[in-house]
Amino acid sequence: MVEIINKLKNPLVQEARELSSSNNRVLKNKLQLRGVEQLLWAKQAKLKINHIFITQNENPEDYKGFLVPIYQVSDGILKKITETNYLIPCVGIADGYSNKDVSDDFVLLLDNVKDRGNIGTIIRTGKAYGINNFVATNKEFDPYVPKTIDASRGAAFKVNVRRYEKPNDAVSYLKEKGYQIIATSPRGKSLQSTLHLEKKPVALVVGNETSGVSEEVLQEADHIIQIPMYTSIESLNVGVATGISIYELRLKEVLTMLAEKIISSLGREVNVTSQLIRRAINVKLKEVSEFTGDQIIFLMVLKRESQMNEEQIEKQFGYFGDELEAFMKRLYEQNLVKKENEEIEITKDGEELLAKLWPVQEKVEDLILQDFTQEDKQALKTYLEKIKQNCINVTEYKA
Incomplete structure (x- = not known):
């Protein structure tokens, strides 16, 4: 069933308009999905899509696969929702994933990283290396900016972001969780390749594009390292530097904790x-x-x-x-x-x-299964079926 909305003051339209602002997205933990590609990324990430707005020229049948209410609105209302001068033919409203506790063995600490494209690249790179948790040193950090979503190719929908008001608060939280804090800086006293990791989970700090890692974080870091370079270029793009550091530190982490990883595989x-x-x-x-x-x-x-x-x-x-x-x-x-x-x-x-x-x-x-409730037993059966099906998918996949 498709409903037509023709008033700008409609409560659903008003809520959607509010989500064009980063502050409101962070406050409400909701986001706009702009365009079919972002809708598909969100669906793949199992994000909860609440409803979708489409223009009157769009065919509602094309959106039935999302299994959510569809609202047709005028071009003018859609432009108001997105606060853009150009028309985006479909906009979804979804719940976000953020601010959950972190527990993985490798996290990224984004210290005042500002550029939206860089943030998306960092999230995409981190996700490619199995990193699911990101900690930000500013409370307004927003992974759901449209440019960030596009740069991450939807990976922003699959990660958990935890925000703090101050860099020291973020570092303290990670240290309480047992993480060793590793920051990169041109002033680092040792090369990244020579770093000796402890048998502890790793928090890699990614610094601001212009000023790098803040002094507050550097003072609290367990290790300050630098990436060696052969040329006179002083620094790398933060996204590129992050990829290099993740790759090398991930390898070191696995080698350091190999016995424990084997046991828990x-x-x-x-x-x-x-x-x-x-x-x-x-x-x-x-x-x-x-x-x-x-x-x-x-x-x-x-x-x-x-x-x-x-x-x-x-x-x-x-x-x-x-x-x-x-x-x-x-x-x-x-x-x-x-x-x-x-x-x-x-x-x-x-x-x-x-x-x-x-x-x-x-x-x-x-x-x-003597201590299992009936719900536990059903959940176990469901999980085993998912594992079996995923194994079948892997063994039958052909590139």
Whole structure:
């Protein structure tokens, strides 16, 4: 349903007009999305888009994919909303992401960075290196300026920004969180390439385009470093300098904290959890059966799939060659499965065994999830499904 608004004093229009100001965007934590490209970036970032204004010449059907209310207004009203002399045919209003607590192992501290294009470039560069949290030393810092959004190519919608009134407040917050503060300056006493990082998360300071990192931050920094240059050029564009520093410090951080990163990596956590679940199932099954948890789970999968070949079993269960033969041998001997034309099927005896042992499987699951509420269990299932689907997307992606 499309509604026509023809009055400038309409409350939705008035709210949208207010968001053309940085102060109001920061105060309300809301923003304008100018043009289809910004709308698509926001949708991809899962930003909450509240509604969209379009001109009377636009086709409302083109915007139905956003699943939000669409309002058609005159060209004059849209120009008033954006405070521009030129017409932007569509403008969305969305909620922002900002001022949440930071916890990542690498953050950027933007110390009075002013240029809107530079800010967008810094955010885009940081996001490309896995940085999701940005701390600003001025309370008016606004990542949702249209020029910043465009320069970041929508990355501004995917990061958290925390603002402080004074540089010292921002540094104190990061130090309380355990970050080592690293600032770049032509006066740095050591080269960036020779810096020895501590086993602590990193806060890299990005300074003002003209004056660099403020004296207040330099006095509180744990390390002041400089980027070596071969020519007589005294300084680099802040966006370029940020990319160089992030790359080198990220590498140093990984090397310094490699052991900890390995321990906390997703692959290792999932693998350890999987092994522990298998062990728990095996312990309980051995009390009542001669079969392993993997064999019972295989029968469960086979019951659902009806047929599987050895290649599929190898991919799903990780048994190859002699291991696969040993895994299947007992199942064949007990007539739990049969093989016809290279396809393996569960037998009637297999189904009966599965039915008998199923209560054990459920009991183990209850023990593993004993402190989980029903909502927790559903959330866990949802997260696992998302992980599986994302893994499928990665393995099936072709450039």
